[in-house]
Amino acid sequence: MKILLISTCTHTLNNSEFVIPISDILGDIEHDIMHFEDCNKEILSNYSKIIICGTSMQDFTYVDWLPFFDDLLKEFNRPILGICSGMQILTSIFGISGLIDKIEIGFVEVNTLISNKLFDGRFQAYNLHNYSVNDCNEFTILATSENCIQAVKHMAREIYGISFHPEVRNQEVVKNFLNI
Amino acid sequence: MNLGILFSGGKDSYLAMEMAAESNEITCLLTINSSNQDSWMFHTPAIEWTKLQSKSLGIPQIIYNTKGIQDEELEDLFELIKNAKNKFSIEGIVTGALASTYQSTRIQKICNDLGLWCFNPLWQMPQETLLEKLLENNVESIITGVAAEPFDDSWLGRAINSECVNDLMKLKSSYRINPAGEGGEIESFVINAPLFSKKIEISQSRKHYSNYSGRLEIMEASLI
Structure with missing residues (x-):
């Protein structure tokens, strides 16, 4: 089955920056790109995995749509990867965790805390966000930087969130997710 | 959205502008004229002739001169973008950045500090x-x-x-x-x-x- 890339970009011009590079990583793997407002549960049932892509630092539209995401994704029982805003959405709806003000722009050192299927060790990763996520009971923290939680996994399901942008560096994280 | 473009006159900044212009209004060209030919931030050849491009495009241009000293040129860029925000009421900046995290990180920081959107339509493009x-x-x-x-x-x-x-x-x-x-x-x-x-x-x-x-x-x- 196919992969669905969900865009959280309010302006289509941002897709070329945050969604198309993820699509390029997928290459020949069959996938579709759809803005979240065009998604519904029936459409999602056609896909084996979902990647929720990031968006611009000034784009906060997704925050107003959290109840929509809650309804859309709660019953999707296959793997989901949320990148940046995507991670914030996933932890907000599955973990009921509020967002916190934490700015990171550029490369940070990421330290893996728990062995997982996406990455390991210490590595440099590119971040671009005004918000970060709180620790919460539903998710295990997989990695941190000096200031922020960098990656989480749902305790019971194959739902992952990463704060950093793998389209800039660490593309293998996306490939590893596809192999889950 | 009213946007300003960081414009060096080269192919990348032009192409980024053309992509942005499909659904936005490009209201000004922002050009840094660096006297340091080895600047990491700004491309220098033929920069003085961007004024002809501005005329041909029918889009006004703001040019700032910088000595191209590493930190000072960023202050000059900050002032240029701030000036464009005040003068042309731009809501965002477009750049032709392709893969340089050195350039894009610094521009993202300036835009975030000024509350401006930052668009990089060529980002990671092969x-x-x-x-x-x-x-x-x-x-x-x-x-x-x-x-x-x-x-x-x-x-x-x-x-x-x-x-x-x-x-x-x-x-x-x-x-x-x-x-x-x-x-x-x-x-x-x-x-x-x-x-x-x-x-x-x-x-x-x-x-x-x-x-x-x-x-x-x-x-x-x-x-x-």
Whole structure:
């Protein structure tokens, strides 16, 4: 089955920056790109995995749509990867965790805390966000930087969130997710 | 949305502007004229002739001069963008950044501090795709700077057409050149494009070249 890339970009011009590079990583793997407002549960049932892509630092539209995401994704029982805003959405709806003000722009050192299927060790990763996520009971923290939680996994399901942008560096994280 | 474009006059900033112009209003060109030819932030060849591009595009331009000293040039860029925000009520900035996290990180920080959107439509675009897009979109540009082996002085002033793109792709495999010049191997200047009302004709120029490094000095040019 196919992969669905969900865009959280309010302006289509941002897709070329945050969604198309993820699509390029997928290459020949069959996938579709759809803005979240065009998604519904029936459409999602056609896909084996979902990647929720990031968006611009000034784009906060997704925050107003959290109840929509809650309804859309709660019953999707296959793997989901949320990148940046995507991670914030996933932890907000599955973990009921509020967002916190934490700015990171550029490369940070990421330290893996728990062995997982996406990455390991210490590595440099590119971040671009005004918000970060709180620790919460539903998710295990997989990695941190000096200031922020960098990656989480749902305790019971194959739902992952990463704060950093793998389209800039660490593309293998996306490939590893596809192999889950 | 009203947007300003960080405009060096080269193929990347033009292409980014054209993509942004599809669904936004480009209200000003923002140009930094750096006296440091080795600036990491700003591309320098032919920068003074961007005024002709501004005229042909019918888009006003703000030019700031900078000495190109590493931290000071960022303060100059901050002031330039702040000025454009006040003068043209822009809500965001467009850049032609392709893969340089050095450049994009610094521009993202400035935009975030000023509450502006930052758009990088070419971000992570494969360089072959970018070159193909230039040809597809009929963007006519010439090479105004070279800085890598095996570029000799015959490359200076050469039109970036399909033959040139083929040659650049060959150099990718034989010399590991970034074919669109992302590593600074080549600099370019747009002389005609779909958004231009008139073409730029270069009537007099001079080549400065030694040891795989050179630039084309444009001495006389006009809109025709």
